Amino acid sequence: MFTTTFVFLCGTVVVILAHIWIPLALVTVWCGARLQRYCFRINDRACQRRRLLRDFVRKDHLTAPLRQLVPGVHVEESYWVNRRGMSLFTCILTPPKDQPIEAVVCYCHGYDDCPTLSKKREFSRMVRKNIAVVMIEYEGHGRSDGTLGLITDWDKLIDDTSGFFEQTLKKRFGHYHSSTGSIPAFLMGESMGGAVAYFTYNRIPKLFKGVSFVCPMCKIGDDCLPPQWVINLFRILSGPKGTTTTLGYLPIAPSQGVAMDWSIRPHKQAMISAFPVNYGRKPRLATARELLDVTIHISNDLHNFDAPFLVQHGSLDRVTDPKLSAALYEGSKSQDKTFKLYDGMLHSLLLGEFDENIDVVFQDVIHWILERSQATKANP
Numbered sequence: 001m002f003t004t005t006f007v008f009l010c011g012t013v014v015v016i017l018a019h020i021w022i023p024l025a026l027v028t029v030w031c032g033a034r035l036q037r038y039c040f041r042i043n044d045r046a047c048q049r050r051r052l053l054r055d056f057v058r059k060d061h062l063t064a065p066l067r068q069l070v071p072g073v074h075v076e077e078s079y080w081v082n083r084r085g086m087s088l089f090t091c092i093l094t095p096p097k098d099q100p101i102e103a104v105v106c107y108c109h110g111y112d113d114c115p116t117l118s119k120k121r122e123f124s125r126m127v128r129k130n131i132a133v134v135m136i137e138y139e140g141h142g143r144s145d146g147t148l149g150l151i152t153d154w155d156k157l158i159d160d161t162s163g164f165f166e167q168t169l170k171k172r173f174g175h176y177h178s179s180t181g182s183i184p185a186f187l188m189g190e191s192m193g194g195a196v197a198y199f200t201y202n203r204i205p206k207l208f209k210g211v212s213f214v215c216p217m218c219k220i221g222d223d224c225l226p227p228q229w230v231i232n233l234f235r236i237l238s239g240p241k242g243t244t245t246t247l248g249y250l251p252i253a254p255s256q257g258v259a260m261d262w263s264i265r266p267h268k269q270a271m272i273s274a275f276p277v278n279y280g281r282k283p284r285l286a287t288a289r290e291l292l293d294v295t296i297h298i299s300n301d302l303h304n305f306d307a308p309f310l311v312q313h314g315s316l317d318r319v320t321d322p323k324l325s326a327a328l329y330e331g332s333k334s335q336d337k338t339f340k341l342y343d344g345m346l347h348s349l350l351l352g353e354f355d356e357n358i359d360v361v362f363q364d365v366i367h368w369i370l371e372r373s374q375a376t377k378a379n380p
Contacts, residue, residue: 013028038251038281039250039251039281041148043148043276043277043278044147044148045147045148046087046143046144046145046146049142049143049148049276049277050143052276052277053142053143053275053276053277055276056274056275056276057117060274062270062271062274063117066117066118066121067117069120069121069124070121070124070127070128072095072096072127072128073093073094073095073124073127073128074093074094074095074096074097075091075092075093075120076091076092076093076094077089077090077091078090080136080164080167082139082159082160082163082164083159083163084156086139086144086145086146087144087145088136088137088138088139088144088145088160088164089114089115089136089137089142089143089144090134090135090136090137090164090168091115091120091134091135091136092132092133092134092135092168092172093120093123093124093126093127093132093133093135094127094132095127095128095130095132099130100130101130101131101132101173101183102129102130102131102183102370102373102374103130103131103132103183103184103185103186103369103370103373104131104132104133104134104169104173104183104184104185104186105126105131105132105133105134105185105186105187105188105212105369106134106161106165106168106169106185106186106187106188106200106208107123107133107134107135107188107189107190107193108161108187108188108189108190108193108194108196108197108200109135109137109138109141109190109193110190110191110192110193110217111149111191111192111217111283111287111291112141112149112278112279112280113141113190113191113193114137114141114142114143114144114277115135115137115142116142116275118271118272118351119350119351120135122350122351122358122362123350125359125362125363125366126362126366129366129370131366131369131370132173132183134165134168134169134172136160136161136164136165138151138157138160138161138196139151139156139157139160141277142277143277147249148277148279149251149279149281149283149284149287150244150249150284150286150287151284151286151287151290151291152241152242152243152244152248152286152287152290153241153242153290154199154241154290154291154293154294155242156242157196158196158199158200158203161196161200162200162203162204165185165187165200165204165207166204166207169185169207173185183373184209184372184373184376184377185207185208185209186208186209186210186211186212186369186372186373187200187201187208187210187211187212188211188212188214188365189211189212189213189214189216190214190215190216190349190350191214191215191216191217191319191320191347192217192291193214193216194213194214194215194216194217194218194320195216195217195218195291195294195295195298197211197212197213197216198211198213198216198218198298198305199294201307202305205307208307209308209372209373209376210307210308210309210310210336210368210369210372211307211308211309211310212309212310212312212365212368212369213309213310213311213312213325213328214312214313214349214350214361214365215312215313215314215317215319215320215322215325215347215348215349216311216313216320216325216328217291217294217295217320218295218298218302218324218325218328219295219298219299219302219324219325219327219328226254230254231292234253234254234285234288234289235289237285238285238286238288238289239286241289241290241293243286244284244285244286245286247285248284248285248286248289249284249285249286250284250285251281251282251283251284251285252282252284252285253282253283253284253285253287253288254288255282255283255288260272260273262317262318262319262346262347263319263346263347263348263352264346264348264351264352265346265352265353265354268351268352272351272352302327302328302331302332303331303332303333304333305328305332305333305334306332306333306334306335307334308334308336308337308372309332309334309336309337309338310337310338310339310340310364310365310368311325311328311329311337311338311339311340312340312342312349312361312364312365313325313339313340313341313342313349314341314342314344314345314346314347314349314353315341315342315343315344315345316344316345316346317345317346317347318346318347319347320347322341325339325341326339326341336372338368340364342357342360342361345357345361349361350362
């Protein structure tokens with residue numbers, strides 16, 4: 001519907017320009033043809049993403065080693081319907097039924113990411129330590145409903161994560177109990193998912209025993225912001241919070257985007273770049289508006305954050321600045337906080353690093369979670 005409206009408007013503009021001066025209309029058409037491939041792609045719609053991903057998983061040779069997860073990891077995939085009637089893809093990883101569940105991790109993925117086969121395989125490290133993992137793909141990501149890469153209202157995104165995690169922990173894991181009480185739950189947020197975890201924890205703090213941040217997008221440096229007049233302009237062009245204009249839909253935000261070389265080691269780039277639900281463009285203007293507001297809010301609110309938390313960051317990360325993770329660690333008032341900086345590692349610590357580096361990252365977070373899980377059981 002949006003694409004049809006946009007094409008109609010463009011056609012109207014071209015007709016008007018042709019009446020003014022024909023060469024101007026020809027130049028406009030030429031520029032539009034060059035931009036169309038960048039602004040509109042087949043995977044923008046959820047139904048097409050689901051079909052593309054289904055065919056990719058079934059046919060592509062790159063997915064063959066990933067189709068079988070580690071033995072003993074049980075995978076449950078389904079769609080959860082939010083209050084707005086949108087179907088959001090969810091995944092739950094659990095150990096065998098005869099194994100006790102020591103903790104539940106609710107994972108918040110990053111921008112332009114989703115729980116792929118590769119990501120689920122990496123998280124099997126947790127499941128082998130008897131930690132269940134709960135995942136949800138946000139609106140506009142992966143197989144979930146919504147235009148790819150479009151976030152028009154951050155509060156609604158948090159409504160979805162907090163609602164799904166709360167419902168799942170109470171209903172799906174309500175029958176798992178140890179001798180001292182229910183199994184402790186933790187949040188884990190990667191990149192933009194760090195901000196999602198931050199807001200989700202503040203929405204329902206009593207449900208979680210702590211938060212794990214992995215290269216989080218939880219603060220923005222003043223030197224990273226565009227000039228104030230640019231910010232004011234793109235706020236006007238993108239429309240008010242919760243909405244998007246025609247320009248707000250387009251991937252024209254004043255940002256460099258995320259280069260794969262900044263996040264993923266070369267030997268893993270072919271598999272990840274081939275994934276058919278990748279966004280791979282500059283942020284949409286409305287999305288950039290929401291993310292900017294979120295980081296400003298967190299920057300001003302750090303002193304109020306009191307959850308137990310672990311921050312993990314790669315020293316060579318060029319997507320989210322490790323100095324800002326240090327600021328999160330130093331600025332929060334939490335009495336139980338840990339900051340780990342991994343020398344020589346990039347942004348994608350959970351998927352895009354060398355396997356031995358990923359092992360280290362997961363070992364650290366698993367140790368952190370189990371240590372607090374056991375302490376909770378000992379002192380319910």
